[in-house]
Amino acid sequence: MMWLSNFISDFKFVFLESERYKLIIEGLFVTLEITLFAVLIGIALGTVVASIRSTYDKNIESLKKRKNLGYYLLCVCNVICKIYLTVIRGTPTVVQLLIAYFIVFATSNNDVQIAVFAFGINSGAYVAEIIRAGIMAVPEGQFEAGRSLGFNYVQTMFHIIIPQMVKNVLPALCNEFIVLIKETSIAGYIGITDLTKAGDLIRGRTFSAFLPLFGVAFIYLLLVLVLTYLVGKLERRLRANER
Amino acid sequence: MKDNKIIRVENLKKYYKGGAIKALDNISINVDEGEVVVIIGPSGSGKSTLLRSLNLLEIPTEGNIFVDDVLITDPKTDINKHRQKMGMVFQHFNLFPNMNILKNLTIAPTRLLGKSNEEATEYAMELLERVGLADRAAAYPSQLSGGQKQRIAIVRALCMNPKIMLFDEPTSALDPEMVGEVLDVMKELAAQGMSMVVVTHEMGFAREVADKVVFMDAGQLIEQGTPEQIFEHPQSERLKTFLDKVI
Numbered sequence: 473m474m475w476l477s478n479f480i481s482d483f484k485f486v487f488l489e490s491e492r493y494k495l496i497i498e499g500l501f502v503t504l505e506i507t508l509f510a511v512l513i514g515i516a517l518g519t520v521v522a523s524i525r526s527t528y529d530k531n532i533e534s535l536k537k538r539k540n541l542g543y544y545l546l547c548v549c550n551v552i553c554k555i556y557l558t559v560i561r562g563t564p565t566v567v568q569l570l571i572a573y574f575i576v577f578a579t580s581n582n583d584v585q586i587a588v589f590a591f592g593i594n595s596g597a598y599v600a601e602i603i604r605a606g607i608m609a610v611p612e613g614q615f616e617a618g619r620s621l622g623f624n625y626v627q628t629m630f631h632i633i634i635p636q637m638v639k640n641v642l643p644a645l646c647n648e649f650i651v652l653i654k655e656t657s658i659a660g661y662i663g664i665t666d667l668t669k670a671g672d673l674i675r676g677r678t679f680s681a682f683l684p685l686f687g688v689a690f691i692y693l694l695l696v697l698v699l700t701y702l703v704g705k706l707e708r709r710l711r712a713n714e715r
Numbered sequence: 716m717k718d719n720k721i722i723r724v725e726n727l728k729k730y731y732k733g734g735a736i737k738a739l740d741n742i743s744i745n746v747d748e749g750e751v752v753v754i755i756g757p758s759g760s761g762k763s764t765l766l767r768s769l770n771l772l773e774i775p776t777e778g779n780i781f782v783d784d785v786l787i788t789d790p791k792t793d794i795n796k797h798r799q800k801m802g803m804v805f806q807h808f809n810l811f812p813n814m815n816i817l818k819n820l821t822i823a824p825t826r827l828l829g830k831s832n833e834e835a836t837e838y839a840m841e842l843l844e845r846v847g848l849a850d851r852a853a854a855y856p857s858q859l860s861g862g863q864k865q866r867i868a869i870v871r872a873l874c875m876n877p878k879i880m881l882f883d884e885p886t887s888a889l890d891p892e893m894v895g896e897v898l899d900v901m902k903e904l905a906a907q908g909m910s911m912v913v914v915t916h917e918m919g920f921a922r923e924v925a926d927k928v929v930f931m932d933a934g935q936l937i938e939q940g941t942p943e944q945i946f947e948h949p950q951s952e953r954l955k956t957f958l959d960k961v962i
Contacts, residue, residue: 533774534774537774537790538790611809613805613807613809614809614811616772616803616805616809617803617805617809617810617811619772619795619798620770620772620798620801620802620803620805620872621798621799621823621827621871621872621875622795622796622798622799622823622827622875623795623823623826623827624795627826627827631822631826632811635813636811636812636813639813
């Protein structure tokens, strides 16, 4: 039982002495704060971009005939969305974070806000493609059935397509948020003490790497497990009626 | 000009690839009020394209379609209002899988016709009763057989009180033993004086129920006439060889 008492005394030294566990807890809350608000921005932005992209894909043939203002507006918006998707998905998140910190918001002092913004913009690009794929995965016949009843395009989307789309995208969306939780660990690059940075600080102060880093890894794992469980539960409930 | 023609199609053309493929080549047909028009022809002849053009699920390249004397091919016409008057039944049913049967039937009348939930439900149940499926109101589409799904799909269209019903190969995806129950519902509908346009391979149905049979091939309207003219006295060689094969 030597190892157990060693472990306990190490644990006490690393986390409890000088109340170092408070660093971890504060870091955890920063990580959760950044993730939560970035997810909200990501979903909002992703929904808007996905709506524009799929509206373009579904309607452009019929709008070509008329070439009215709506047609040109849709074309311009679609191009903007495509550029956004290409740039965000084509460059590393760390670089985007640094650009946000040192260039775009060089005058701001609120580091967490900058991180929320950067991660939100980043996540939005992936969420947009997930939602668009989810809309495209609803069979065309569902769309035609809605239109043939007399629903216009927007009504068909809201009443018929989107409720089915939500079920399609839940697993992929959950995956994106798991990625995002872990990706916020680079927030330390712009001087934010998030969970990862807190662990690293303790490592520096105690000259002990094992417990702080494994401790942090364990907390991330717990977060992801809880999220996976919750989404799985939601998914089962949404599908309960279908078979 | 006021007449009893509920649908008039004039010189309808649908081209793909700039005219290289002519899905519809100068089609003109009329549907009188209360008439049952059955469109027959080989696969790829443009039957479904013609039917889907009638409520603009396909946008024609050229030509005019009048419904109730309104030119619906005019971009200024509110097609959504017109689609409410034209019920459509699809080969693959296209019921909404995430809603139970009752919700499938009431979603359009409540959202589009301003009916209250009670009104829409009452009417839906009345129609379900007529097709013998009132006991399945709470079921989901995946729990029904193909024939039941298609009867529900017909009822869903009827819940909007349409003046015209369009059927796009309604029995082609069904097990043979379920074809009868769907055709029976359609026959009853025809007997009540509903205007109907039906694309089908069921020659028996065409012969028995149709007021007018239209034969299409390669995007062209080859012959049209009463069932007797089409089936007993076909004029064109193309129709004769087609009938030899299918009957």
